[in-house]
Amino acid sequence: MEPLRINGTEIPEAVIRLEAQNHPAGSPDDAIVEARQALAVRELLLQRARTAGLIATPAPLEDGRLETDEEALIRQLLDHEIVVPSPDEASCKRYYENNRRRFRSPDLFEASHILFSAHPDDKPAYAAAAEQADGLIAELQQRPARFAELARQHSDCPSAQQGGNLGQLAKGQTVPEFETFLFNIEEGQICPVPVRTRYGVHVLWLQRKIAGRDLPFEMVRERIAEYLGEAVYRRAASQYIAIVAGEAEVDGVQLNSTDSPLVQ
Known part of the structure; x- marks a missing residue:
């Protein structure tokens, strides 16, 4: 060279x-x-x-x-x-008006979950976790008020002590496979299928969705x-x-x- x-x-x-x-x-x-x-x-x-x-x-x-x-x-x-x-002020305002979607507070999701911990590579354990999650989902469809009680009994996540409550979540705070379901179920809904992630299998309940808002200039x-x-x-x-x-x-x-x- x-x-x-x-x-x-x-x-x-x-x-x-x-x-x-x-x-x-x-x-x-x-x-x-x-x-x-x-x-x-x-x-x-x-x-x-x-x-x-x-x-x-x-x-x-x-x-x-x-x-x-x-x-x-x-x-x-x-x-x-x-x-x-x-x-100048005019340039800043023009950019703000042309890019309003960039200047919003994030959507927030108040959610709870019950985690059956299992590694995806351990297929028997993962299948067992999915079966347990399926059973709880069926029960919770009939008696949703028992979610916190069942989370304290069964969840492998530290949030079990708070009845499975994860607090307010924004995009990027959980793994993508969890967010796929979190962002697409209805407010107040218990996800009708187990949520499979790298950490195990979850029973998911979306309690409330708080829409983001435009931030003032x-x-x-x-x-x-x-x-x-x-x-x-x-x-x-x-x-x-x-x-x-x-x-x-x-x-x-x-x-x-x-x-x-x-x-x-």
Whole structure:
């Protein structure tokens, strides 16, 4: 493979291979390509920062570390070279109106269950758990008021102490196979079939569904402004990198303006 050089400065192959570990890809060759692109952009920006006479002033990171000198130089260069306006109120409101579905509180589901614990790979135990669940469902269809009592007697979940009550659940808080039934039975209904999951077999009762509601603009304005500001910055950074690359002598890699992790 052709050596990687930026304005005559060669980036060693060992450095490229080390960088490739930070680029999960479909194949080792793809990871090398991504590493070469990222290192090329990094070298371009560092050369630009040094030409501008910037002196690294590392800032603290969220994890308590300080930036490296190179990280600081790149940040300072982009802060100096890229100036983007803050989103105005009209832009934020327009985004809010065009994306109302993104700004809703989640649907909540108040549910209880009775768990017969069994591993799916243990087929006899899993079949026995399903049979027990079937029996309780048949009983509860006739006498639903006994759910809490039966949960305390039979459930293998710690929620048995609360009569099987799981509290309020939102999407993503339970496993997908459980949610498939939870989200599709009627409020007040005991699921007519056992719910099979990786943890065992459940008897499920959906007591109440609380529909999500639209969040007012005032509550999400700051989040929208931050999102729009970041989007504008990424576009501006991509354009800036494209300009810098166009002015440089780059060998051994084909650069796109989005090759830098700085603008992802």
